[in-house]
Amino acid sequence: MQKLMIQGGKRLRGEIALQGCKNSALPIIAATLLCGEDCTLLNCPKLTDVYSAARILNCLGCRCSTSGNTVWVDSSEVTEDRIPEELMREMRSSIIFMGAMVGRLGQCTVSVPGGCELGPRPIDMHLAALRKMGVDIREGGGKIVCRTSGERAKGAKISLSFPSVGATENIILCAVTAEGETVINNAAREPEICDLCGFLRACGASISGDGESRIVINGRRDLHGCCYRIMPDRIAGATYLAMTAATRGEIILTDACVPEMEPFLTVLEQTGCSIYTRENRIYLRSGSRLRAVPDRIRTMPHPGFPTDAQAVLMAALAGAEGTSIFEENIFDCRYRHAEALRKMGADIQVLGKVAIVRGVPQLTGASAEATDLRGGAAMAAAALAAEGKSEITRISHIDRGYERFEETVRALGGDIRRE
Numbered sequence: 001m002q003k004l005m006i007q008g009g010k011r012l013r014g015e016i017a018l019q020g021c022k023n024s025a026l027p028i029i030a031a032t033l034l035c036g037e038d039c040t041l042l043n044c045p046k047l048t049d050v051y052s053a054a055r056i057l058n059c060l061g062c063r064c065s066t067s068g069n070t071v072w073v074d075s076s077e078v079t080e081d082r083i084p085e086e087l088m089r090e091m092r093s094s095i096i097f098m099g100a101m102v103g104r105l106g107q108c109t110v111s112v113p114g115g116c117e118l119g120p121r122p123i124d125m126h127l128a129a130l131r132k133m134g135v136d137i138r139e140g141g142g143k144i145v146c147r148t149s150g151e152r153a154k155g156a157k158i159s160l161s162f163p164s165v166g167a168t169e170n171i172i173l174c175a176v177t178a179e180g181e182t183v184i185n186n187a188a189r190e191p192e193i194c195d196l197c198g199f200l201r202a203c204g205a206s207i208s209g210d211g212e213s214r215i216v217i218n219g220r221r222d223l224h225g226c227c228y229r230i231m232p233d234r235i236a237g238a239t240y241l242a243m244t245a246a247t248r249g250e251i252i253l254t255d256a257c258v259p260e261m262e263p264f265l266t267v268l269e270q271t272g273c274s275i276y277t278r279e280n281r282i283y284l285r286s287g288s289r290l291r292a293v294p295d296r297i298r299t300m301p302h303p304g305f306p307t308d309a310q311a312v313l314m315a316a317l318a319g320a321e322g323t324s325i326f327e328e329n330i331f332d333c334r335y336r337h338a339e340a341l342r343k344m345g346a347d348i349q350v351l352g353k354v355a356i357v358r359g360v361p362q363l364t365g366a367s368a369e370a371t372d373l374r375g376g377a378a379m380a381a382a383a384l385a386a387e388g389k390s391e392i393t394r395i396s397h398i399d400r401g402y403e404r405f406e407e408t409v410r411a412l413g414g415d416i417r418r419e
């Protein structure tokens with residue numbers, strides 16, 4: 001099993017280009033199923049999850065290949081309507097193929113994704129919405145079998161009880177080739193939803209309102225192929241900024257999605273960092289010890305503070321002056337990194353969905369196991385800021401979301417290596 005060895009205490013300094021976005025690349029790869037022609041996706045991050053999604057397409061009979069940051073898909077032939085359980089298990093977000101397969105084939109068999117490191121991850125909203133669109137869904141023996149009653153799914157008016165990102169994506173994927181109009185109320189407004197809709201529009205889909213709470217989709221029988229560039233990854237961006245701030249360093253982030261990162265930047269700025277943005281570049285200088293964030297940091301659906309950036313900001317604030325308070329409102333179990341940060345000397349108290357972080361003057365290196373993707377990145381951030389050596393194991397979690405993680409940190413002057 002590979003691990004990261006980190007010698008902390010070096011200020012990160014330098015310029016890096018932001019990778020493409022994992023959380024829009026995955027639904028977009030699933031969406032290529034719908035167009036039945038050639039698609040070229042540019043700026044796809046080189047990540048284990050992206051390769052798992054490519055394997056699923058190949059397993060369904062499409063031809064999908066990757067080279068560098070480009071993914072090619074020819075979905076003219078789809079010969080399978082079932083995703084094997086081992087592929088479903090590789091990547092929880094493979095549930096996103098459900099909407100796309102129903103949209104293309106009118107039927108599919110997938111397995112129940114189950115819980116994960118972040119707690120129970122139900123898909124009740126996905127299933128209820130598809131049922132409303134005329135899809136008959138049977139669950140049993142860990143399988144989900146979907147079949148449309150007619151040839152295609154039917155447009156419907158759907159009101160989500162919570163703006164779930166995955167449910168919104170599955171509905172969109174099912175609706176773009178459905179019969180008639182679909183309206184999603186209380187839709188997720190995450191930038192990744194807009195990226196998925198941008199891709200689908202480039203394939204000829206009729207969608208409006210993405211980025212707002214009400215999305216309207218007019219189903220079309222046929223879509224076509226396209227060439228599309230995946231947006232930058234706002235969470236990877238937040239990670240490298242928080243990491244640099246933690247080490248009191250200085251960074252220029254290029255190829256960034258500045259407006260989409262505003263909810264994070266606004267909070268990070270309150271720690272006393274200087275942040276300047278221009279077009280697609282973000283410049284951050286921290287210089288002195290960070291200050292605690294005065295207001296409670298509440299994770300919320302976009303445009304609120306992103307849950308995916310909670311762990312890395314916590315790592316930075318663990319060494320800040322004063323007390324910061326987090327409130328995690330999206331996932332039940334998203335403070336598992338707190339334990340590892342405590343091993344590094346952080347003073348963090350978790351009380352249900354609240355975490356109280358009393359900044360300490362100096363963290364110290366320790367051995368820790370990555371608990372999940374963003375938690376693992378948070379541990380690396382704390383280790384880079386700490387005095388002494390740290391060892392982080394189970395880094396396959398980190399590889400799911402960060403392209404060339406240690407090379408990127410090394411380019412900023414961090415002392416990190418993989419063993």
Ligand code: EPU
Pocket residue numbers: 023024026093120121122123124125126127162163164165166167188190235307308330331332373374401
């Ligand atoms: N939920 C339900 N029922 C459902 C769907 C969701 O109860 O049918 C609950 C979930 O259990 C969770 C909350 O609603 O408590 C939010 O879930 P959501 O569906 O919005 O999240 P997701 O689609 O499963 C995506 C990202 C996550 C990110 C969340 C929130 C991908 C592949 N994953 O997950 O990313 O945290 O949205 O923004 O897009 C990550 O990148 O580290 C990551 C976990």
